[in-house]
Amino acid sequence: MPQSPSEQIRQRFRHIQDVKFASARPEPALTARAHEPDIVVETWMNSRLHIYLLAKAPKPRQLKSILKQNTSGGIGTLFLVEAALLPGDGYCGRLRDWQDDLRVMSLGAIYAYSQGESGLRLIQVNLDETTQRGEFIVWHSGDFPCDAVSVRRREYQTNIRGRWFVGDIASPQFKRRISEARARQRFHYRSQGRQPSGNEPINAAYLALEIEVGAGQAAVKEAFRKLAREYHPDVSAHDKQEAERRFNEVKSAYERIKTHRHWR
Structure with a gap:
């Protein structure tokens, strides 16, 4: 009998080095009990993450309700969306409200899953x-590549306004590859006569700090201090070369935002 998407994804999480355990409900989110996670993940750092598989379009208030419930318990939230619900590769146009909310939560991307003949795929x-x-x-x-789990508290100013614990499953190495891919995409946009936003450089600074574009001064400062502590080469648990690169990136991003927003 074929495994359900939640079971296949749970198996992937079990192989992540910093995951202590990953358990799944017997049935995926098709049961429509929105506040029950499909997968519960706990890391060796005692961070807990609830993962929800969205097999149908949610309502923005449903997303916020889940975020509120989990944050009150110190639990991170991650939504994985059935890929068929999202715009296809190369689409250019407007997003639905719930898609835009998920985009903001994941700093410019949405995590999705797709079940095909070759098995289940996770897609960014x-x-x-x-x-x-x-x-x-x-x-x-x-x-x-599902190879990392982190939970951070972030502030949002959109339909899901508030400060919520949200989950991320992208490693620093993958984020760096995506950043390089975005640079290639900019060239593609120009060749197609469709320019990316003129705010892209400053938007990239917010992404480097792992916060929502346009976040307030307090949120920016908090994100900078947290990441600076995590990646300072003298104390970081990360690879020294990677820590130095990331620390400099975070510092530069913070200075760019301060200059752009005229903060002292």
């Missing part, structure tokens, strides 16, 4: 703003 669906207000160009990063 990237959404880049164009110069047309409210318009996005969509590109898929292919099979996503």
